[in-house]
Amino acid sequence: MDSGAVTVARTGTARGELVLRESGGHYEVISNGVFLMDTRAGESERLLVRAALQAVPPGARLLIGGLGVGFSLAEAVSSTRAAEIVVVEIEPALVGWHRDHLAPFSAGALGDPRVRVVTADxxxxxxxxxxxxDAICLDVDNGPDWTVFDANAELYAGDGLALLRSRLAPGGVLAVWSASASPAYAQRLAAAVGPVRTLAVEVARGEPDVVYLARHEVENPV
Ligand SMILES: C[S@@+](CC[C@H](N)C(=O)[O-])C[C@H]1O[C@@H](n2cnc3c(N)ncnc32)[C@H](O)[C@@H]1O
Known part of the structure; x- marks a missing residue:
């Protein structure tokens, strides 16, 4: 977190306090006391979506879990490969910040006719x-091993992985963002969904960000 940053918005939620802080024209989102995202980088958040869309045919239906500062969504709308884009974001206040503070970073993406924003868990x-x-891009936490809410842990194991797989079209791809490598998660993902590709993105702060891509393979009909 930037210690020189000033709080420009805060709201209480059922899950804890959601805070938006600004420093030098950049913003950071802190949820439940956990740093979630800032507007300074975004390369791996864009790669999450770019790699998923490249792995499926054009005209894809895309689901993005977690709006954040909007880098992933902006990447999605910059591509012609997505025909429909659903963004599910748990915090209504954060969606509202895209009308003012965060508008330059989502760059009009919420108004794209292909985009539907759903406020939900x-x-x-x-x-x-x-x-x-065809593609589900999940970036709601700092990764499978560092969730912002305890309840989010279910998304990365057992029933949660099965649920995500069940919402993939045949041959679809699940892409998951993580602030660090998680070999145990990669194994669970491969077992629950299908073959996993791991992409690493170097970052200034230390450990590379990681994007896991798992393809839900269709079994050959006999
Ligand atoms: C790390 S940020 C997403 C960053 C985003 N990829 C970007 O480009 O800015 C995580 C987002 O997921 C949201 N979130 C956390 N838990 C969620 C849940 N269970 N369902 C939906 N959204 C959730 C947070 O409020 C936050 O906006």
Whole structure:
């Protein structure tokens, strides 16, 4: 966290306090006391979406879990490969900040006609929907081993992985962002979804960011 940053917005939520801080024209989001995202970099958040879209045919239905400062969504709308984009974000206040403070970073993406923003917990939303996606990009935490809320841990194991797989179209791809490598998670992902590709992105602060890409392979009909 930037110690020189000033708080420009804060709101209480059922999950703890959500805070937006600014320093030198850049913003950081702190949720429940956990640093989640800032506007300074974004390379791996863009790669999350770019790599997923490259792995599926054009005209894809894309689901993004976690709006954050909007880098992943901006990448999605900059591509012609996504025909429909659903973004599920748990914090309504954060979605609102994209009308002012964070607008330069999402760069109009929320107004793109292909985009539907849903304000919900992604696990609950996935359980309730029967929609299927060619690509699901999950970036709601600092990674499988560092979740912002305890409840999010279910997304990275057992039933949560099965739920995510069940919302993939045949041949679809699940892409998951992590602030550090998690070999145990990569194994669970491969077992639950399918073959995993691991992409690492060097970052200034130390350990590389990681994007895991798992393809839900369709079994050959006999
Ligand atoms: C690390 S940020 C996402 C960064 C984003 N990829 C970007 O480009 O800025 C995580 C986001 O997920 C949201 N989030 C956390 N838990 C969630 C959940 N269970 N369901 C939906 N959104 C969630 C947070 O409020 C936050 O906006």
């Amino acid at each position: 992604i696990a609950a939303w996935l359980r309730d929907t029967d929609e299927r996606f």
